[in-house]
Amino acid sequence: MEHFLEAFSWINMRFLLEGLLITIQVSLLSIAFSFIIGGILGIIRYVKIPVLSSIIGVIIDIIRNLPLLLIIFFTYFGLPNMGVRLNIFWSAVAAMAVFQSAMLAEIIRGGIVAVPKGQMEAARSTGLTYTQAMRIIILPQALKKMIPPIVGQFISLVKDTSLATVIVLPELTYSARIIYSQDSNLVLPMFFMITLLYFLICYCLAKLSVRLDRSLS
Amino acid sequence: MKKLGTMTISILSGLTLSLLSACGTQDLASYDILERSQETASLTWGVKADTPLFGSMNIETRQIEGFEIDLAAAITREILGDDAKVEFIEVSSKTRIPLLKNGNIDAIIATMTITEARREVVDFSEVYFEAGQSLLVHKDSGIASIEDLDKSSVVIGAKGSNSVANIRELIPGITVLELENFSEAFVALRARQGVAVTTDNSVLYGLSAQDPDYIVTDETFTVEPYGIAVNKNQERFLNEVNKALQTIKENGTYDSLHEKWLGSVINRND
Amino acid sequence: MFQILNDYSSELLEGFQITLISSVIALIFSLIIGVLLAILQISGKKLFITLANIYVEFFRNIPLLIIAMFFYVVVPVFWVPLSGFAAGTIGLTLYTAAFIADTVRAGILAVPKGQMEAARSTGLTFIEAMRYVVLPQAFKIVIPPLGNQFISLIKNSSVLALVAGFDLMYQGDIIASETFNVFDTYILIALIYLLLTMPLSYLMRYLEKHWSIN
Numbered sequence: 001m002e003h004f005l006e007a008f009s010w011i012n013m014r015f016l017l018e019g020l021l022i023t024i025q026v027s028l029l030s031i032a033f034s035f036i037i038g039g040i041l042g043i044i045r046y047v048k049i050p051v052l053s054s055i056i057g058v059i060i061d062i063i064r065n066l067p068l069l070l071i072i073f074f075t076y077f078g079l080p081n082m083g084v085r086l087n088i089f090w091s092a093v094a095a096m097a098v099f100q101s102a103m104l105a106e107i108i109r110g111g112i113v114a115v116p117k118g119q120m121e122a123a124r125s126t127g128l129t130y131t132q133a134m135r136i137i138i139l140p141q142a143l144k145k146m147i148p149p150i151v152g153q154f155i156s157l158v159k160d161t162s163l164a165t166v167i168v169l170p171e172l173t174y175s176a177r178i179i180y181s182q183d184s185n186l187v188l189p190m191f192f193m194i195t196l197l198y199f200l201i202c203y204c205l206a207k208l209s210v211r212l213d214r215s216l217s
Numbered sequence: 218m219k220k221l222g223t224m225t226i227s228i229l230s231g232l233t234l235s236l237l238s239a240c241g242t243q244d245l246a247s248y249d250i251l252e253r254s255q256e257t258a259s260l261t262w263g264v265k266a267d268t269p270l271f272g273s274m275n276i277e278t279r280q281i282e283g284f285e286i287d288l289a290a291a292i293t294r295e296i297l298g299d300d301a302k303v304e305f306i307e308v309s310s311k312t313r314i315p316l317l318k319n320g321n322i323d324a325i326i327a328t329m330t331i332t333e334a335r336r337e338v339v340d341f342s343e344v345y346f347e348a349g350q351s352l353l354v355h356k357d358s359g360i361a362s363i364e365d366l367d368k369s370s371v372v373i374g375a376k377g378s379n380s381v382a383n384i385r386e387l388i389p390g391i392t393v394l395e396l397e398n399f400s401e402a403f404v405a406l407r408a409r410q411g412v413a414v415t416t417d418n419s420v421l422y423g424l425s426a427q428d429p430d431y432i433v434t435d436e437t438f439t440v441e442p443y444g445i446a447v448n449k450n451q452e453r454f455l456n457e458v459n460k461a462l463q464t465i466k467e468n469g470t471y472d473s474l475h476e477k478w479l480g481s482v483i484n485r486n487d
Numbered sequence: 488m489f490q491i492l493n494d495y496s497s498e499l500l501e502g503f504q505i506t507l508i509s510s511v512i513a514l515i516f517s518l519i520i521g522v523l524l525a526i527l528q529i530s531g532k533k534l535f536i537t538l539a540n541i542y543v544e545f546f547r548n549i550p551l552l553i554i555a556m557f558f559y560v561v562v563p564v565f566w567v568p569l570s571g572f573a574a575g576t577i578g579l580t581l582y583t584a585a586f587i588a589d590t591v592r593a594g595i596l597a598v599p600k601g602q603m604e605a606a607r608s609t610g611l612t613f614i615e616a617m618r619y620v621v622l623p624q625a626f627k628i629v630i631p632p633l634g635n636q637f638i639s640l641i642k643n644s645s646v647l648a649l650v651a652g653f654d655l656m657y658q659g660d661i662i663a664s665e666t667f668n669v670f671d672t673y674i675l676i677a678l679i680y681l682l683l684t685m686p687l688s689y690l691m692r693y694l695e696k697h698w699s700i701n
Contacts, residue, residue, distance in 0.1 A: 011276055011277050012276065065638065066642065073673050074677075085320060087321075162553065184404070188561060191561060195549050203544065206544075206547075311660060373651075376664050394571065395660070405559070
């Protein structure tokens with residue numbers, strides 16, 4: 001039992017927390033990028049621009065149907081082959097963003113589709129252009145409905161950052177692995193600690209989403 | 218009709234991906250590393266961070282430390298002067314060559330054995346350390362050498378390590394579990410996923426030092442000369458590295474580093 | 488790329504099989520556990536609801552990788568030895584069950600309340616009513632999202648690669664290390680995954696459209 005408690009020394013905890021910081025940073029940046037990109041893609045898909053929407057549709061389908069591990073590898077090892085070289089941190093952000101954008105595009109498109117058709121007609125009949133109607137009437141309503149699935153994706157994102165450990169991103173899971181690989185007594189304590197940390201973050205996000213959903217409707 | 222269009226696009230995408238893969242094999246590091254490093258006065262080395270003695274992460278300082286770290290720093294200072302910056306990026310056996318070819322790192326100094334197969338994709342410096350492959354086993358396992366293993370044994374290695382190929386050659390049909398790196402392999406060994414971890418004895422001694430219940434078998438069954446790996450078409454850089462290595466060996470720096478990190482480790486080196 | 492396909496066809500086939508088998512086993516068992524959890528959640532008994540909720544909340548909010556690694560490096564030390572395949576599949580099962588519980592519960596709740604009352608009034612017990620009236624209807628509502636769960640399962644099974652599970656992704660890692668050709672290898676692996684997931688994805692979309700008209 002003393003081993004268990006000893007494991008939570010400040011040195012170890014600080015190392016873990018630094019890993020947690022990276023997890024949070026990568027998550028936030030990916031969320032931001034994927035929200036913007038996913039939003040744009042979702043709208044393009046909804047509006048059905050000939051050719052472009054179909055091509056984007058296929059690309060989105062391909063990305064959504066691939067394991068995230070694969071996408072992480074591609075971004076890290078494959079992008080340089082196409083001329084873009086990123087360091088580990090930004091590769092992880094890029095990989096997460098690519099994956100999440102594809103997921104969000106579908107969610108956002110579905111959200112817009114769910115807004116009753118009457119809304120667009122009513123908006124147009126008051127003299128608004130298509131674009132204005134989208135911006136002022138349709139999209140806000142769509143967004144409100146989409147909050148739960150979007151936050152759900154964000155929670156997934158936070159959990160999925162643990163996969164970036166394969167490209168040696170020094171996030172939370174990686175940090176725990178370094179610690180317990182140097183001392184076998186630390187395996188259980190480290191598992192306990194990171195399970196706790198991930199759970200706290202994701203659970204709070206989930207509760208936040210419920211709160212947000214309630215206050216908006 | 219729409220379905221047909223989607224199918225066509227899917228097939229086209231598949232073909233495009235295949236075509237992309239054809240052009241994807243060029244490597245990016247086509248600039249001259251020596252030139253660029255002289256401009257920036259820095260070199261980026263790929264090193265291990267999970268291998269005690271050679272390259273290992275110090276949790277307290279968050280720095281990677283080890284024989285190879287110090288050696289790389291010494292070589293960098295030889296080539297670029299005392300003010301040169303040395304950067305270290307952690308690699309594993311699996312990721313080191315792709316990272317080198319991508320240009321993410323300038324050179325690999327990560328317990329990397331010189332083999333003919335690898336020579337086809339990268340160039341190596343002169344040998345800077347000689348290890349031999351061995352086994353890490355639980356002290357009560359009853360395994361004293363490779364003779365005690367057979368096809369039905371399960372050993373553990375790491376992806377990208379040539380030790381896996383070696384042991385498969387010596388014991389055809391043996392099951393090898395390949396983990397992401399050797400510290401993961403050691404964790405798996407402790408979880409009794411296999412009876413032994415196999416790789417260079419130098420790496421194994423470092424692992425064994427962390428846990429006295431696990432020992433390294435005495436005999437080595439291969440010879441593993443370590444070399445610094447550099448991308449193809451970087452002859453000028455490679456020459457500088459070799460010159461620096463030679464200088465370091467002659468002026469005693471190598472010996473003192475060796476003593477500092479590996480003095481207590483049994484090894485054969487030149 | 489076709490060279491790789493040629494040289495490593497048996498490894499790729501093994502990887503493909505392991506991925507498929509692991510996904511199917513996980514699907515079956517997570518369905519069983521998920522349905523059980525869903526039933527607990529709508530049972531009305533406080534204790535059952537709480538227990539089920541604890542399970543669901545716990546497994547939904549932690550990374551799958553950690554669950555799999557737990558069964559690979561912790562459980563064998565204290566309990567029984569588990570292979571990479573076993574650890575990964577168990578992890579997949581426990582993890583997915585939490586999501587399936589939600590999906591099934593939503594499906595059951597979507598069946599109009601009247602159905603249960605009508606069924607009970609003809610003399611069926613709660614269990615019988617569930618089995619013969621409510622669940623079959625819930626089933627139809629639930630198939631498309633379940634199909635999507637299966638696709639997620641197949642993607643998530645790639646976690647086996649990190650615990651030496653010999654799945655498709657693991658084989659990809661090995662091949663990439665041996666051939667030093669990262670790009671080609673992973674494109675090939677991607678195509679094989681797409682072979683599994685894309686058809687399922689289009690099938691689910693079709694079913695969704697087809698069945699929602701009812």
